[in-house]
Amino acid sequence: MPQISTKGQAMPExxxxxxxxxxxxxxxxxxxxxxxxxGQPDIKTPQVAxxxxxxxxxxxxxxxxxxxxxxxxxxxxxxxxxxxxxxxxEEIIVTTGGSEALLFTMGSICDPGDEVIIPExxxxxxxxxxxxxxxxxxxxxxxxxxxxxxxxxxxxxxLITSKTRAILICNPGNPTxxxxxxxxxxxxAAMVKKYDLFLIADEVYREFTYDGRSHVSILxxxxxxxxxxxxxxxxxxxxxxxxxxxxxxxxxxxVMTTALKFAQARLSPPTFAQIAGExxxxxxxxxxxxxxxEYVERRDLLIKxxxxxxxxxxxxxxxxxxxIAELPVEDADDFAKWLLEDFNIDGETIMVAxxxxxxxxxxxxxxxxxxxxxxxxxxxxxxxxxLKEGLKKYNG
Numbered sequence: 363m364p365q366i367s368t369k370g371q372a373m374p375e376x377x378x379x380x381x382x383x384x385x386x387x388x389x390x391x392x393x394x395x396x397x398x399x400x401g402q403p404d405i406k407t408p409q410v411a412x413x414x415x416x417x418x419x420x421x422x423x424x425x426x427x428x429x430x431x432x433x434x435x436x437x438x439x440x441x442x443x444x445x446x447x448x449x450x451x452e453e454i455i456v457t458t459g460g461s462e463a464l465l466f467t468m469g470s471i472c473d474p475g476d477e478v479i480i481p482e483x484x485x486x487x488x489x490x491x492x493x494x495x496x497x498x499x500x501x502x503x504x505x506x507x508x509x510x511x512x513x514x515x516x517x518x519x520x521l522i523t524s525k526t527r528a529i530l531i532c533n534p535g536n537p538t539x540x541x542x543x544x545x546x547x548x549x550x551a552a553m554v555k556k557y558d559l560f561l562i563a564d565e566v567y568r569e570f571t572y573d574g575r576s577h578v579s580i581l582x583x584x585x586x587x588x589x590x591x592x593x594x595x596x597x598x599x600x601x602x603x604x605x606x607x608x609x610x611x612x613x614x615x616x617v618m619t620t621a622l623k624f625a626q627a628r629l630s631p632p633t634f635a636q637i638a639g640e641x642x643x644x645x646x647x648x649x650x651x652x653x654x655x656e657y658v659e660r661r662d663l664l665i666k667x668x669x670x671x672x673x674x675x676x677x678x679x680x681x682x683x684x685x686i687a688e689l690p691v692e693d694a695d696d697f698a699k700w701l702l703e704d705f706n707i708d709g710e711t712i713m714v715a716x717x718x719x720x721x722x723x724x725x726x727x728x729x730x731x732x733x734x735x736x737x738x739x740x741x742x743x744x745x746x747x748x749l750k751e752g753l754k755k756y757n758g
Contacts, residue, residue: 369493369494369496372493373490373493373494374486374489374490374493374719375719376486376487376490376719377486377715377716377717377718377719377720377732378399378400378401378486378715378719378732379400380719381399381698381699381702381713381715381716384699384702384703384713385397385702385713387702387703388702388703388706388711392709393706393709393710393711394709394710394711395702395710395711395712395713396710396711396712396713396737396741396744396745396748397712397713397734397736397737398712398713398714398715398733398734398735398737398745399713399714399715399732399734400715400734400736401536401598401682401683401684401734401736402603402734402736403598403601403603403683403736404601404736404737404738405601405653405656406601407600407601407602407642408600408601408641408642408645408649410641410642410644410645411600411602411638411639411641411642411645412638413641414637414638414640414641415634415637415638418634418637420633423633423634424633425629425630425633426456426630426631426633426636427630428455428622428625428626428628428629428630429454429455429456429622429625430454430455430456430457430609430630430631430636431456431633431636431640432451433640434456434636434639434640435451435452435454435456435609436451437640437643438451438454438456438609438643439451439453439454440643441643442581442611446582447579447581447582448581449581449611452618453611453612453613453618454609454610454611455609455610455618455621455622455625456607456608456609456631456636456639457607457608457609457610457625457631458606458607458608458628458631458632459595459597459606459607459608460564460566460593460594460595460597460608461487461491461608462608462628462631463593463594463595463608463609463610464487464488464491464562464564464593465491465494465495465624466610466621466624466625467562467591467593467610467617467621468491468492468495468497469495469620469621469624470617470620470621470624471527471528471560471591471617472495472496472497472527472528473496474495474496474497475496475498475525476497476498476525476526476527477497477498477499477500477523477525477526477527478492478497478498478499478500478526478527478528478529478530478562479500479501479502479518479521479522479526479528479529479530480499480500480501480502480529480530480531480722481501481502481503481504481510481512481513481531482501482502482503482504482720482721482722482723482726483504483510483537483538483686483717483720483721483727483730483732484501484530484532484535484536484537484720484721484722485532485536485537485564485720486537486719486720488530489719489722497527498525499722500521500526500722501721501722501723502517502518502521503517503723503726504538504540506675506677506686506688506730509538509540509677509678510535510538510539510540510677510686511540511546512542512546512549512550515549515550515552515553518553519553522557522559526557526559527559527560528554528559528560528561528562528591529550529553529554529559529560529561529562530562530563530564531550531561531562531563531564532563532564532566532567533547533563533564533565533567533568533577533578533681534567534568534570534571534577534679534680534681534682535567535681535682535684536564536566536567536682536684537684537685537686537715537717537720537732538677538679538684538685538686539661539677539678539679539680539681539682539683539684539685540677540679540680540681541571541575541577541680541681542578543578544578547578547580547583548583550580551580551583551585551586551589554586554589555585555586555589559589560589560590560591560617561580561586561589561590561591562591562592562593563579563580563590563591563592563593564593565577565579565580565592565593565594566593566594566595566597566598566599566608567598567599567681567682567683568594569599569650569653569654570598570653570654570657570681570682570683571654571680571681572654572657572658572661572679572680572681573658573680575680575681577681579592580592581611581613587613587614588613588614589614590612590613590614591610591611591612591614591617592610592611592612593608593609593610594608594609594610594611595607595608595609596608596638596639596642598682598683599642600639600642600645602638602639602642605632605635605638605639606632606635607631607632607635607636607638607639657683657735659739660683660735660737660738660739660742661678661679661683661685661735663739663742663743664685664733664735664742664746665678665679665685667742667743667746667747668685668687668733668746668749671746671749671750671753672690673689673690673753674687674688674689674690674753675687675688676688683734683735683736684732684733684734684735685732685733685735686717686720686730686731686732686733687730687731687733688729688730689729689730689731689753690729690753690757691729691753691756691757692728692729693728693729694714694716694717694718694727694728694729694730694731695716695718695728697716697752697753697756698713698714698715698716698731700752700756701713701714701748701749701752705748705752705755705756706748707747707748707751710744710748711748711752712745712748712749712752714731714732714733714749715731715732715733715734716728716730716731717730717731717732718730720732
């Protein structure tokens, strides 16, 4: 039989999606599943974006430029400039989701065997993107007892080798909800300049910050012009996950010239979705104000109710819409399957994402789960009660 590639065998399963067959089987039995496992917002997509697709007069659905349409890139740049962050259209490449922006970034700055240091836990697909690019992820552990704050810079420095090409952060963090402070960004900036590395920031969740805190973009620092690469997406910001539109931004001309070659190889990002993405930039601030108010209320309810379950420890998110909860179980993977296969309350159960897949270090996170609070408050409360009663029975 022909052989599968070593790279293909090494590609990790998604901890977010690998339990889908168990959820589908539960649904076939008539069980209602509350999905806490995936960051698919239930917030409505801005009407202005949907109307742009419905009302367009295109007669030919043609290729767009490989870097994205000029009008969309100009609008993105204008949006950043309005926030006081100087960005030019030529410093932007539109991609098929933030995922492709990360692939272009790794392809542009890393050779096979090169290393990228990432604070863990991190977005699970970073492992997949790295494997696909022949890049080695080098994790630096952040801890639940520290609320997943930036590890000490000395811990990063211990890991830097001749193969290190970049530090990658997600800010605010998926799966932790941690929001890096200006001081932490300054520490990272000093380090990447000292060792002549790139600093990649996944800023997909930058609108979602809580408790009076503000997001600090690495693009705000002019001293990082040669080092900073931002990955962004419309998926979470406008509840447009299915549009598959993202972009990468860098003031480093060599990086963008190189990334454009990858963009040309895949021809162009989707035309209709760019139309929707461009229109979404007209979304009023009131939309975000309402969304953030809703997420804060959900977060507060979730953290309160999780904290009241015996043996559960939870980190308090400061942004995004995820949290990591440590459970009184040895194997969260087994527990998550059990919830779907063998447990329900009045015909209802929950699906969570086992957190081990968000770590690169073997053995860490095996008793943790990621919970996405993308359900209305009433359903979140029911879901936490199912978790509570499920833990009692599982451990009993």
